[in-house]
Amino acid sequence: MRHPEFDAYTKDLSELITYSVKDIGAFHLYSWEWVDNLHFMLPPSRLIEDEARRTQLEEGVLRRFREDAGWEGTGKLSLLWLPPFVFPFSSGVQPEGIIVWHVKQFEDGISYFLSPVALPFEYFVSQDANNDR
Structure with missing residues (x-):
């Protein structure tokens, strides 16, 4: 598809998040203080058009934040795109990069x-409880 603002090829939004809520249990969880530039985050509604699917994914993500990270329940979910070139080639990240959930x-x-x-970033490697999975 052609991006409406940049007049260039881009992946269709429906191709970006292809996993199900069942997969979220195996995702990698991290924390950072402070992310004070939220201008490049998108609300999930911008990428996941199907409201029922979006709600399921959001609930699964929020459950992980609450149960596994101690999130207190404040703040709004957003999505952050990471391009493939920030990952080592050996990681096998697809050309479209990945989308990370954030609150x-x-x-x-x-x-x-x-x-x-x-995530291959030095600070995050020690936080990743899923390294053993």
Whole structure:
């Protein structure tokens, strides 16, 4: 498809998030303080048009943030795109990159991330409880 603003080929939005809510349990969970530039985050409704599917995914993501990260329940979900070139070639990340779920907790500003693949950034490697899976 052609991007409406940039007049160039881009993946269709429906091709970007292809996993189901069942897959979220195996995602990699991280936290960071502070992400203070939210201008490049998108609300899930911009990428996942099917409302029922979006609601299921959001509920699964929020459950992981709450149960596994201690998220207090404040803040709104957003999505962050990471291009493939930020990953080692050996990671096998597809050419379209990956989309990471994010929420910034209101009270203390801590950001939580949930990624379908392990993030290769040094700070995050030690946080990844899924390294053993």
